[in-house]
Amino acid sequence: MSDPRTSKSHGRLSVRASRQPRxxxxxxxxxxxxxxxxxxxxxxxxxxxxxxxxxxxxxxxxxxxxxxxxxxxxxxxxxxxxxxxxxxxxxxxxxxxxxxxxxxxxxxxxxxxxxxxxxxxxxxxxxxxxxxxxxxxxxxxxxxxxxxxxxxxxxxxxxxxxxxxxxxxxxxxxxxxxxxxxRLIPRVLGNQASLAEESFSDGLLEHPQYTKPALWEGRAIPEVLLSGNHAAIRDWRMKQAEGLTKERRPDLWRAYQDGMDPAKDRQLSGASDQSRQHREHEKD
Missing domain, CATH: 3.40.1280.10 (SPOUT methyltransferase, trefoil knot domain)
Structure with a gap:
């Protein structure tokens, strides 16, 4: 019988519990x-x-x-x-x-x-x-x-x-x-499907998440999430994602609406702010 401490699986080195991170x-x-x-x-x-x-x-x-x-x-x-x-x-x-x-x-x-x-x-x-x-x-x-x-x-x-x-x-x-x-490399995450629902995956911030208990400190999980109506749940999550993005990240929201790279939008916004500040300074 081979020594389990030195055996290999699928061509990879075995993991020893005694290893330090480095x-x-x-x-x-x-x-x-x-x-x-x-x-x-x-x-x-x-x-x-x-x-x-x-x-x-x-x-x-x-x-x-x-x-x-x-x-x-x-x-x-x-x-x-x-x-x-x-x-x-x-x-x-x-x-x-x-x-x-x-x-x-x-x-x-x-x-x-x-x-x-x-x-x-x-x-x-x-x-x-x-x-x-x-x-x-x-x-x-x-x-x-x-x-x-x-x-x-x-x-x-x-x-x-x-x-x-x-x-x-x-x-x-x-x-x-x-x-x-x-974490985007295949097989690193256990559930690759979760990547599709994360913030920025489609240009928007992620919708709010909830789990058990259904009622906590007087706060209930939104009823739509418990309805079992998957179409309604998808619609609710999309509206939540759009609302959060519009409120918290107007640069992402503009890019999402215009199909623009968010990084480029931030650069353009920065240039616009500098131009506006320069005009205001000249007026002074």
Whole structure:
């Protein structure tokens, strides 16, 4: 009889209950699986939450690969410096292009390279879906005042933002991109049908959800959801989704009505606001 601790199933490595989260990245990479390369000064930040729940199980099952590239290993001099003072003066430090290029050379070739940056295009469900359909991605986790522009231009790096705010570094943002994308890979979620009803799946926010008990603190589940009339339920959910989107995300609502990319709508809205503010300033 074979040892159950070393036996394999369906060509994948067996899962040992004693493993720590980072052990998931120490195992051999699964050929052909969707792969995330992460260039970071803090490889110990991974897998983080990506090693838990469904994404963690999918990682253990070989449905996707996670690989960190420690940027410090490619630093210069005695102290492995990865940054220097900004050209033209100013506060802070800028990540060197030669150091970053050396680290990127160790990433899987052919994958799109993405830099997590507050000045990047807003990350959307549509972009996540497109990335999930590809072979993977290489993420650059920035620090300090950012990354030398020459590296971004030379390596055709895509800049993506997860929101209009600034983080200490790109590691948390990288986990957001990976989590959003990996869950769209077939077989990662137990119920793929649930993806069709999520927020942004059809350009709208998701409708409200309810479960047992039917009455809680004097609040009842809407009767239509208990009616068994599936057509009425679908109509109710659509109206709820439209109402919430119109109220909370007018940019998504405009894009939904016009068939426009929500990210482009936000950019146009921002340009319109700047133009309006400029006209008002001239009047003053």
């Amino acid at each position: 052990d998931l990245m120490a195992e051999p990479q699964h050929v052909g699986a969707w792969t995330a390369n992460i260039v970071t000064l803090f490889p110990e930040a991974f897998p983080g939450t990506l090693g838990l729940s469904l994404t963690g199980k999918a990682l253990a099952d070989g449905l996707w690969n996670l690989r960190t590239i420690p940027l410090r290993e490619y630093g210069l001099g005695k102290h492995r410096n990865v940054d220097d003072t900004p050209a033209g003066g100013g506060a802070g430090l800028v990540m060197r292009p030669d150091v970053m290029a050396a680290a990127l050379a160790k990433a899987d070739p052919g994958l799109p390279v993405i830099y997590l940056s507050p000045r990047g295009r807003p990350f959307t469900q549509a972009r996540a879906r497109a990335l999930a359909e590809g072979p993977g991605m290489t993420l650059i986790c920035g620090r300090f005042e950012g990354l030398d522009q020459r590296l971004l231009d030379a390596r055709n790096v895509e800049e993506i933002s997860i929101g209009d705010y600034v983080l200490t570094g790109g590691e948390i943002a990288a986990q957001v991109l990976i989590d959003t994308t990996v």
